[in-house]
Amino acid sequence: MSEVAFTHLGVTQNVGTTSVELRAEVGLLSRNIVYQGSTTPSWNTTIQACPTGFDPGEFAVQTCFLGRYGEEIGSDQFGATIMVSASMDSTSGTQAAILRLSNIEVSNAGQAFRLGRYPVHFHMNGNMSSSYIRSLTIHQTYNRAVNIHTSHYVAVDDNVIYNIMGGAVFLDDGVEIGNVLMTNPNNIVENNAVADGTHFGY
Numbered sequence: 429m430s431e432v433a434f435t436h437l438g439v440t441q442n443v444g445t446t447s448v449e450l451r452a453e454v455g456l457l458s459r460n461i462v463y464q465g466s467t468t469p470s471w472n473t474t475i476q477a478c479p480t481g482f483d484p485g486e487f488a489v490q491t492c493f494l495g496r497y498g499e500e501i502g503s504d505q506f507g508a509t510i511m512v513s514a515s516m517d518s519t520s521g522t523q524a525a526i527l528r529l530s531n532i533e534v535s536n537a538g539q540a541f542r543l544g545r546y547p548v549h550f551h552m553n554g555n556m557s558s559s560y561i562r563s564l565t566i567h568q569t570y571n572r573a574v575n576i577h578t579s580h581y582v583a584v585d586d587n588v589i590y591n592i593m594g595g596a597v598f599l600d601d602g603v604e605i606g607n608v609l610m611t612n613p614n615n616i617v618e619n620n621a622v623a624d625g626t627h628f629g630y
Contacts, residue, residue, distance in 0.1 A: 465507030538571030
């Protein structure tokens with residue numbers, strides 16, 4: 429077994445009479461099956477860090493990296509997307525669309541500053557209880573990682589999300605229910621790791 433490429437924090441911190449174990453989380457980003465957008469080297473430029481006082485509000489236009497160490501290398505930021513969208517009419521009880529992704533690597537995905545162009549996007553599907561995203565790695569993205577928009581009962585578990593622009597896992601309208609996440613009421617998040625994004629993880 430080879431060593432990890434970088435040094436990782438691993439200490440025990442004493443706070444009063446309590447010992448707290450502090451360990452860096454390490455996630456394997458590579459998978460045998462890769463879904464990725466292309467990169468155009470001629471578009472690569474250095475993107476400056478955000479100035480002091482930059483407002484990372486929900487509707488702020490982001491033309492800089494926030495919360496990063498130093499400067500970052502950009503790209504044309506026009507990556508691949510996976511979108512599932514079907515009628516929400518489920519009167520027959522059948523699901524018009526089902527998306528099942530597991531054990532794949534998604535990178536150079538999402539399209540910067542384009543609404544609805546996310547690496548993985550569940551778009552207005554209603555009940556999606558037969559759908560899931562499991563054990564994916566989603567990294568180097570240009571517009572979030574997973575967006576669930578008016579879709580319900582999607583399972584998102586055991587994923588590693590790293591180095592993304594925007595919020596990692598996003599419930600779009602706030603009406604989404606029963607998804608295996610934990611950010612909105614009636615949702616649960618379990619066993620997902622999110623690191624090094626420009627905004628919040630969940």
